Amino acid sequence: MAHLLLVESWVGAMGTLLPRAIADLGVEFTFLTRRPEHYPQSLPDGSTHPLRRGRAVVTAETNEPAAAIDAARRIHSDASVDGVLTSCDYYLPTTARIAAALGLAGPTPDAVERACNKALARAAFDSYGIPGPRHATASINDRAGLRAAVDAVGFPVVVKPTDLCAGMFVRRADDWPAVEAAVGELRGFETNARGQRRDSVVLLEEYLAGPEFSVESWIQGGVIHTVGVTDKRLGGTTGFVETGHMFPASTGDVERAALTAAAEAAISAVGLDHGVVHTELRMTSAGPRIIEINPRPAGNQITELIRLVTGVDLPRVAVELALGFAPAPVAQAVGAEAPPGRPSSAAVSMLVPTRAGVIARMHGIPEVADHPAVVASTFKEPGHRTTVGVDNNSYVGSVITVSSDPAGAGPLAETLLASVSVDYVSRSAS
Ligand SMILES: Nc1ncnc2c1ncn2[C@@H]1O[C@H](COP(=O)(O)OP(=O)(O)OP(=O)(O)O)[C@@H](O)[C@H]1O
Numbered sequence: 001m002a003h004l005l006l007v008e009s010w011v012g013a014m015g016t017l018l019p020r021a022i023a024d025l026g027v028e029f030t031f032l033t034r035r036p037e038h039y040p041q042s043l044p045d046g047s048t049h050p051l052r053r054g055r056a057v058v059t060a061e062t063n064e065p066a067a068a069i070d071a072a073r074r075i076h077s078d079a080s081v082d083g084v085l086t087s088c089d090y091y092l093p094t095t096a097r098i099a100a101a102l103g104l105a106g107p108t109p110d111a112v113e114r115a116c117n118k119a120l121a122r123a124a125f126d127s128y129g130i131p132g133p134r135h136a137t138a139s140i141n142d143r144a145g146l147r148a149a150v151d152a153v154g155f156p157v158v159v160k161p162t163d164l165c166a167g168m169f170v171r172r173a174d175d176w177p178a179v180e181a182a183v184g185e186l187r188g189f190e191t192n193a194r195g196q197r198r199d200s201v202v203l204l205e206e207y208l209a210g211p212e213f214s215v216e217s218w219i220q221g222g223v224i225h226t227v228g229v230t231d232k233r234l235g236g237t238t239g240f241v242e243t244g245h246m247f248p249a250s251t252g253d254v255e256r257a258a259l260t261a262a263a264e265a266a267i268s269a270v271g272l273d274h275g276v277v278h279t280e281l282r283m284t285s286a287g288p289r290i291i292e293i294n295p296r297p298a299g300n301q302i303t304e305l306i307r308l309v310t311g312v313d314l315p316r317v318a319v320e321l322a323l324g325f326a327p328a329p330v331a332q333a334v335g336a337e338a339p340p341g342r343p344s345s346a347a348v349s350m351l352v353p354t355r356a357g358v359i360a361r362m363h364g365i366p367e368v369a370d371h372p373a374v375v376a377s378t379f380k381e382p383g384h385r386t387t388v389g390v391d392n393n394s395y396v397g398s399v400i401t402v403s404s405d406p407a408g409a410g411p412l413a414e415t416l417l418a419s420v421s422v423d424y425v426s427r428s429a430s
């Protein structure tokens with residue numbers, strides 16, 4: 001039985017999708033983490049959480065690459081490790097370094113480092129002549145430097161951290177006070193959710209107007225296999241919160257080919273040569289422009305949408321690649337007719353709270369859950385404390401739909417979710 005080392009994990013969807021893929025492949029795993037208590041013991045139905053179903057949970061300081069590599073070597077000498085993987089962005093570079101140290105399959109560590117730092121990625125795209133937004137960097141503590149960077153980019157400017165995810169602290173600023181407010185928020189967030197000290201560099205980018213997409217690919221031996229293009233709905237108070245996705249994106253063949261080519265060029269520019277990659281782009285009036293590149297499977301259930309429509313399970317592909325197996329080639333040409341028994345489109349829609357408060361009750365959930373097009377739905381329980389929807393961590397519910405219409409699942413998911421309403425505990429009662 002193959003043995004996979006799993007280094008930390010997201011707690012959300014990928015925290016169960018990756019262990020499911022590991023189990024489906026009949027692989028056993030050891031879970032390496034600095035804080036086992038960060039992860040739930042059980043699922044809502046009371047069963048053991050899949051992250052705790054491995055052969056062992058080993059504790060080591062994964063925030064220190066050298067300590068993580070030492071721990072991996074110890075585990076490897078106890079029970080030979082055949083592959084190493086993480087789903088959590090904050091541990092992608094360390095995981096690549098562990099794979100290299102143990103001589104296992106994995107992406108070039110420097111490429112992962114570049115992809116995981118939005119400023120380094122932009123520099124790589126520039127050096128390959130990939131067209132992108134005007135951009136500049138500055139220290140959040142250097143007011144004059146910030147002024148100069150903003151002047152170089154021009155308004156509207158997107159202010160974004162180089163080292164976070166889930167849309168955290170990404171803000172559009174139309175004037176200098178808005179830049180100062182965005183940078184001020186960043187100054188107050190010195191350590192990420194996993195206790196890692198943050199980069200004090202902020203990236204300023206030209207605002208790219210246009211609909212947003214993502215391209216899902218996997219790479220082995222430097223060969224890029226693109227599975228397809230997903231579309232993205234945005235909302236929330238920042239306008240940058242992901243509110244839904246549909247696979248396949250309803251685009252024409254020409255647009256799909258342009259998005260795919262742009263993503264593949266970006267993958268080559270950062271030097272990613274192995275693993276599953278999720279590339280985000282906007283289709284501007286001048287053509288596709290890269291937003292960012294992530295050397296891991298897509299989150300927010302996008303991999304489930306793709307699995308429903310094509311049968312390709314990207315978390316499983318990620319496990320196969322980590323173990324050095326050859327994943328099955330992408331069988332279904334994207335845009336081709338769905339194979340029998342499969343839907344032609346699948347979509348997810350997320351409910352973003354419009355205010356901070358405590359949920360008293362939600363209306364319309366049974367009607368959504370029982371709808372024949374709904375594959376899965378989840379909603380927060382009464383008592384859940386909401387935050388205003390400024391990033392992808394604030395959702396209070398989601399629904400996944402399928403449709404025999406290639407453009408049908410997205411609108412259906414949105415309509416169904418719009419029928420759910422939230423009552424909050426009144427302020428006087430709270
Ligand atoms: N230059 C830009 N122009 C327009 N919109 C942008 C730009 N940069 C980022 N955005 C918007 O902000 C969102 C979040 O930015 P980005 O993907 O870089 O951050 P993130 O925190 O890594 O997001 P996630 O982890 O959710 O993918 C993007 O999906 C996009 O909608």
Ligand SMILES: [Mg+2]
Pocket residue numbers: 166167280291292
């Ligand atoms: Mg992103």
